[in-house]
Amino acid sequence: MAEYFKLPFSNQQNYIEIKLSQSEGSASTSNASNVNDTEIICCVDISGSMAGSPIHNVCEVLRDIYQRTQKDYRLFTYNTQTNTQRTLKTLSEQPGDLEANGGTSFACIFTAIKDYIVQNSSSKKAITFIFMTDGQDNEPNGPALKKSIDMLRLVLSGMTNSPPITFHVIGFGEVNDQFLNQIRTFGTHHGLFRYSTQSQELQNNFNDMFEYALNIREFTIKFSNNKTYIAHNIDNEIIGFLTDDGDDISTITELTITDDKKTTTNFHLIQMKDVRAIHLLHALNLISPQNEEHVKSIQTYLNTISITNSKNLMERLEVEQLHKEIDQRMMEYRQLFTELKMNQVPERVKLQLSALRHDSLFANAQRKKKLDLRINKNVDYFKKTDISGILQGYKDSITPDTWQMIKEQKQDWVDVYSNDDIYEIMRKSPDNILCLGIRVQRDEEAITNPAKGLKLLHVTNTIISYDSFINAMNVAKNDLQQAQGQFTALNDLYCVAGTLSDERINAVIPLYINDEHMKRIRILEGIWLGYLYTLDSYGYDKQQEVGILKLLFQIIQQRTNTKRQKQILIELEKVCQFIINESQGFKTAEQYGEKTYEKLLNRQVIINQQDYDLCIPLIIAYLKRDLASVLLPVYYEYLRQEYQKKYTKKSVETKQIVQNLVYGCNTKYLTMTVSTSTQSNITTLVPDHIERSFIDYFYDELHTPIQLISENIKNENRTLIIQHKIEMDYIKSFRLPIPDFMKTMLNYCNIDENYIEKYLDYDCLRWELLITFYYLIYSDINISRLQNLPTKENILSVIDGQLQRDKQHVSDYDYSSENVSLISYVALNCKTIICFAGLMRKYCSQRCGPIFTQIFKQLLELYDKDDSITINATKKDKLIALLTNKIKTETGIKPIYHDMECCLPPFEGRINSLRYFIEKNKSNKICLQNHGKLVVNWRSTSLTGYGGRQRKHCYVLCSMS
Numbered sequence: 007m008a009e010y011f012k013l014p015f016s017n018q019q020n021y022i023e024i025k026l027s028q029s030e031g032s033a034s035t036s037n038a039s040n041v042n043d044t045e046i047i048c049c050v051d052i053s054g055s056m057a058g059s060p061i062h063n064v065c066e067v068l069r070d071i072y073q074r075t076q077k078d079y080r081l082f083t084y085n086t087q088t089n090t091q092r093t094l095k096t097l098s099e100q101p102g103d104l105e106a107n108g109g110t111s112f113a114c115i116f117t118a119i120k121d122y123i124v125q126n127s128s129s130k131k132a133i134t135f136i137f138m139t140d141g142q143d144n145e146p147n148g149p150a151l152k153k154s155i156d157m158l159r160l161v162l163s164g165m166t167n168s169p170p171i172t173f174h175v176i177g178f179g180e181v182n183d184q185f186l187n188q189i190r191t192f193g194t195h196h197g198l199f200r201y202s203t204q205s206q207e208l209q210n211n212f213n214d215m216f217e218y219a220l221n222i223r224e225f226t227i228k229f230s231n232n233k234t235y236i237a238h239n240i241d242n243e244i245i246g247f248l249t250d251d252g253d254d255i256s257t258i259t260e261l262t263i264t265d266d267k268k269t270t271t272n273f274h275l276i277q278m279k280d281v282r283a284i285h286l287l288h289a290l291n292l293i294s295p296q297n298e299e300h301v302k303s304i305q306t307y308l309n310t311i312s313i314t315n316s317k318n319l320m321e322r323l324e325v326e327q328l329h330k331e332i333d334q335r336m337m338e339y340r341q342l343f344t345e346l347k348m349n350q351v352p353e354r355v356k357l358q359l360s361a362l363r364h365d366s367l368f369a370n371a372q373r374k375k376k377l378d379l380r381i382n383k384n385v386d387y388f389k390k391t392d393i394s395g396i397l398q399g400y401k402d403s404i405t406p407d408t409w410q411m412i413k414e415q416k417q418d419w420v421d422v423y424s425n426d427d428i429y430e431i432m433r434k435s436p437d438n439i440l441c442l443g444i445r446v447q448r449d450e451e452a453i454t455n456p457a458k459g460l461k462l463l464h465v466t467n468t469i470i471s472y473d474s475f476i477n478a479m480n481v482a483k484n485d486l487q488q489a490q491g492q493f494t495a496l497n498d499l500y501c502v503a504g505t506l507s508d509e510r511i512n513a514v515i516p517l518y519i520n521d522e523h524m525k526r527i528r529i530l531e532g533i534w535l536g537y538l539y540t541l542d543s544y545g546y547d548k549q550q551e552v553g554i555l556k557l558l559f560q561i562i563q564q565r566t567n568t569k570r571q572k573q574i575l576i577e578l579e580k581v582c583q584f585i586i587n588e589s590q591g592f593k594t595a596e597q598y599g600e601k602t603y604e605k606l607l608n609r610q611v612i613i614n615q616q617d618y619d620l621c622i623p624l625i626i627a628y629l630k631r632d633l634a635s636v637l638l639p640v641y642y643e644y645l646r647q648e649y650q651k652k653y654t655k656k657s658v659e660t661k662q663i664v665q666n667l668v669y670g671c672n673t674k675y676l677t678m679t680v681s682t683s684t685q686s687n688i689t690t691l692v693p694d695h696i697e698r699s700f701i702d703y704f705y706d707e708l709h710t711p712i713q714l715i716s717e718n719i720k721n722e723n724r725t726l727i728i729q730h731k732i733e734m735d736y737i738k739s740f741r742l743p744i745p746d747f748m749k750t751m752l753n754y755c756n757i758d759e760n761y762i763e764k765y766l767d768y769d770c771l772r773w774e775l776l777i778t779f780y781y782l783i784y785s786d787i788n789i790s791r792l793q794n795l796p797t798k799e800n801i802l803s804v805i806d807g808q809l810q811r812d813k814q815h816v817s818d819y820d821y822s823s824e825n826v827s828l829i830s831y832v833a834l835n836c837k838t839i840i841c842f843a844g845l846m847r848k849y850c851s852q853r854c855g856p857i858f859t860q861i862f863k864q865l866l867e868l869y870d871k872d873d874s875i876t877i878n879a880t881k882k883d884k885l886i887a888l889l890t891n892k893i894k895t896e897t898g899i900k901p902i903y904h905d906m907e908c909c910l911p912p913f914e915g916r917i918n919s920l921r922y923f924i925e926k927n928k929s930n931k932i933c934l935q936n937h938g939k940l941v942v943n944w945r946s947t948s949l950t951g952y953g954g955r956q957r958k959h960c961y962v963l964c965s966m967s
Contacts, residue, residue: 008261009278013248013289014307020255021289024227024245024263024273044132046079046219047122048094048212049115051139053085056106060140060178060205065103067209071216072098084115086144090122112143116154120161123171132169132266134197134219136212137189140178146185162194170195170224170266174215178202195224226264229255229275246288283311284321287328295336298343305336313480314473318394319437323533326543329480393529397436400525404432412520418573419519422505423474428519431471439526439534441475441514442574443468443504444561448539456539456553457598457619462560467570468504468511472534475514478502500541513538515557518580527581548591552598552622555629558582559621563750583629598622606639609774610795620644624751633755637748641762642774644745646782649775653783656904660784667776668805671733692836700836700844705895711848714832715825717818737768740775773798780805819849821856830860839879839893843902846888853903862888 010022050064068081072094081092085108097104119135126133143151165171174197175190177183181201190197198218200211225245227235237247245263249255255275264270278285290308295301313329316322404412412429419428419440431438447461470478482502501510516527516534527534536546539553558578565571585592586600593600598618603626620640627636653660696712703711744752744762752759777795785808796804819825833845850858865885887893891901 008273008275010249010255010275011278011281011285019251020249020253021285021292022227022247022249022255022275023278023285023288026243026245044134044219045126045129046134046136046216047082048079048216049082049084049119049135049137050104051085051110051141052083052104052106052108053110053141054107055110055141055179058106058205060208061106062103063205063208064138064212065097067212068094069098071213075220082115082118084111084118085109086111086114088114088118090118109144110139110141111150112139113148113150113154116151116158120154120158123158123161123165127165127168130169132171134172134174135193136174136176136215136219138176138178138208138212139181139186141180142182142185146182158192162192165194168194172219173197174199174219176200176202176208176211176215178205178208224266228262228264229258230260231258244288246292248289248292282321283313283316283325284328286311287325287332290332291328295339298340301336301339301343305333308332308336309481311480312477314477319397319530320394322437323543326476330542394437397526397529400522400529401432401436404522408520408522409433412522415519419469419517421471421474422468423470423478426471428523432523435473437526437530438471438473439516439523439530440469440471440519441516441534442466442578443470443475443509443511444513444515444557445501445510446513446538446557448541456547456550457556457622460539460553460557462557462564464509465561465564465571466504466506466509466511467568467574468506468509469517470511470514472514472516472530475502475511476537479512515554515578516581517574517577519577524581524584528584549595549598551585551589551591552595554585555582555622555625556619559625559747559750562754563747565754579629582625586626586629606643607636609639609642618643618647620647621747621751624748628751628755633751633757634761637752637761638765638767638770640748641744641766642771644748645740645742645774646778648742649740649778650782653779656784660779664776664780664784664805665809666736667772667779668802668809671736692832692841696832697837697841700841700848701838702844703848704840704844707847711844714829715849716820734768737772737775740771741766769798773801776801776805819857826856826860829857830864833861833884834864834881837879839883839887840895842879842884843887843893843900846902851903 008022008024010020013019013021048068050068052061056064072078078093078095080090081094081097083089083092083104085106087108115137123133145151162171171193172195173190173193175186177186177199178201187199190199198215200215202208202211223239225237225239227237227245227247233253235247235249237245239245258275260272261275262270262272290304293304295304308329311329313325314322316325409429412432416427416429420426421431421440424431426434428440431440443466444462445464445466447463449459479500479502482500501512503509504511514534515538518524518527531551532546533543535550535554537543539545539547539550561575561578565575591599595601602618603623606623620643623636623640624633627633653663696714699709699711702709744759748762749759751757752761758764781795795801829845829849833842836842836845846858846861850861865881865888887902891903892899893902
């Protein structure tokens with residue numbers, strides 16, 4: 007079937023859409039997916055200016071293409087010479103990226119392309135070259151380049167009856183627009199153009215171009231009056247194209263199409279009677295505006311299109327996405343045309359405009375791919391199940407009695423925009439739902455953290471259907487153009503009117519109303535949640551289900567206690583009860599969901615608890631009809647959050663609080679004596695049990711490592727624990743007033759505001775405060791250990807052991823030459839950097855002394871020498887770790903010393919600048935030179951000419967003498 011309609015705002019221009027039959031579509035799919043039909047050759051610039059991230063990004067995307075397709079496409083690389091022996095497979099198998107150096111000669115790559123075409127002239131395959139460059143020819147007007155272009159064109163002129171040859175072009179950085187557009191016209195068929203301003207864009211552009219080259223098909227359309235058009239298609243079901251302005255096709259009744267396999271099919275041409283939004287947008291998507299006025303006319307017409315005028319749900323999703331893409335592209339056109347009005351137009355603007363004129367063709371592929379990816383990622387059953395069919399099935403299964411019950415709800419639930427009530431809405435459509443209008447403040451964090459990125463500004467009594475809301479919001483885009491690209495500005499401009507004159511709405515939440523209506527809400531959850539948080543129906547994430555609970559709390563905060571609002575709240579609560587009782591998103595959410603709620607009830611420490619909004623567990627408990635069980639845990643968690651904000655890490659003040667909580671404010675003492683440990687003899691290479699011992703000590707200083715040398719512990723006084731009766735006034739001083747968010751829920755549920763005071767357990771509060779001040783504020787505790795905290799019964803003895811141990815461990819060692827040599831030997835020969843860190847922390851805790859000096863000097867002196875034995879941690883690793891105070895462990899980067907305010911002797915105040923200097927300049931050599939001066943060498947890279955070279959520098963940091 008072939009249908010047409012006239013574009014309302016153009017000069018007699020028509021849009022023609024041809025629907026292929028099922029057999030033709032299947033053949034098309036087979037042809038398009040048969041990669042043997044098209045030979046794709048990537049021609050990549052590897053001149054010196056591509057070095058670094060540009061060539062890395064190109065290599066990454068080419069490797070990805072090979073992994074996805076498992077087809078060994080050819081890869082031509084060029085600078086001043088061309089290598090035609092590479093393939094995507096050989097690139098994937100080599101360990102590093104392509105080497106980028108030298109200048110640029112287009113003559114050599116054009117000659118290589120010409121030779122390849124001649125050698126394969128008898129092939130029946132179409133050939134597509136994806137030509138990528140980031141620069142200009144060494145001799146842009148030289149005879150060699152002119153000759154190579156002339157020879158290539160001569161060969162191509164003789165290929166008119168052969169399979170098509172196409173050149174697609176990707177430009178990056180400082181390239182010439184006119185020259186690259188010339189290249190894309192070299193072939194027997196014109197190619198497309200993409201332009202990258204940043205190296206990371208090269209990956210997307212290569213992917214887009216490759217997908218297009220792999221799947222594109224070309225059709226020749228011939229009318230009965232012999233007028234001919236060329237159309238390109240990747241859909242494999244629909245061919246759409248625009249006629250020229252002024253073409254009168256009202257008298258034409260037939261046309262023929264010839265595909266790229268030379269197969270011809272006849273079609274009857276009729277006027278389209280059911281012109282829906284999808285057809286209008288397909289037509290607009292093909293228009294390439296010529297000036298700013300043309301852009302304005304397209305935008306004006308675009309904003310009149312109602313995107314809910316769709317055949318089914320999936321068509322509506324595509325319409326919404328296509329509408330957004332065209333609007334964004336027109337804004338880009340508008341900006342570029344504005345820049346073109348200036349006297350001096352940068353080459354970049356010309357390049358961007360050229361690329362934009364081809365963007366709609368890529369958008370078709372991108373949108374189709376994005377739709378599949380989003381559906382696959384967010385709502386997996388969308389792809390596996392006929393959603394429209396499910397919704398229609400729900401509607402068809404409604405019994406007459408149920409319809410009668412819905413009919414009785416008519417007067418309470420009416421869409422203020424369409425005036426349709428709940429009964430009419432559910433009768434007319436299987437996928438429309440009735441919602442409450444609200445106004446929210448969205449920020450960028452709403453995309454990644456729904457529990458924090460969305461704030462309720464105003465709750466209304468406006469009842470509006472989802473279809474009416476989406477239509478009204480698209481009309482409101484007339485006011486959006488000045489804020490394009492600014493996410494937060496959408497909250498002020500992108501709104502529609504509510505019931506009252508001063509109400510503005512930019513979001514909706516569905517209402518339960520009845521069981522049949524809720525079925526729709528559940529199936530469409532991904533769509534309305536995605537739009538609520540990101541203004542994109544494909545923006546769904548399961549964390550948004552938890553965020554909706556916070557939104558309900560904010561609505562409760564703003565309630566007016568009118569009969570109508572109470573009725574609305576009941577319906578909203580029913581929707582949220584479904585989330586906590588049945589939603590897999592809530593049950594499996596990594597943050598803030600059911601697992602976090604259960605941790606709170608079980609008094610486990612919530613990791614990243616500063617981000618956990620405590621109104622969420624209150625709402626969950628309220629919806630579970632068990633608010634009392636969570637009130638005290640939420641209050642304790644609130645205290646924890648507040649005190650973590652107030653007190654600094656490892657401060658003297660926090661340690662004093664811990665001591666007061668354990669020992670009381672009036673401290674008593676007990677005298678005790680600690681004996682001297684014995685010395686162990688180490689005469690061979692470091693045994694594994696010693697290695698393990700100091701690794702364990704580094705991770706947990708409660709672990710006692712093997713004693714390598716004599717250790718004298720000074721006698722100290724031990725403080726007595728107050729086991730039971732701590733000063734009550736002191737612990738009461740840590741109570742904080744009940745926060746407003748808790749008062750809100752207490753009042754809403756008619757619970758006494760003094761509930762916390764009545765049921766507060768001061769032994770439990772003492773435990774909570776010790777967890778907060780000792781484990782979260784004062785000590786450096788591994789995150790994994792926070793899941794195994796002491797119980798209320800043993801926390802005093804556990805913390806007392808650690809505090810007393812710290813107090814006793816003022817160690818004094820026997821610094822004889824034998825002992826110094828022994829520890830130095832173990833430190834230099836231990837296998838792992840973690841064991842080395844444990845040794846340094848144990849025997850050089852003050853970062854000074856004879857042991858530290860000996861180890862540091864030996865690391866410097868042996869820095870350039872080969873290690874005497876095969877070990878994992880080299881001398882260089884240990885020296886860098888010591889200077890930077892960082893080691894890499896399985897759980898991340900950790901410091902050797904927690905307090906680096908003391909300086910590493912003999913550097914005095916220069917250790918910090920030394921550490922920063924080494925990290926910033928990526929030093930590759932540190933050594934002792936010229937009478938004990940510490941010298942750091944590094945290399946900085948500067949690109950000059952057509953290649954790059956490295957320049958060596960050195961810096962004398964300080965003297966050892």
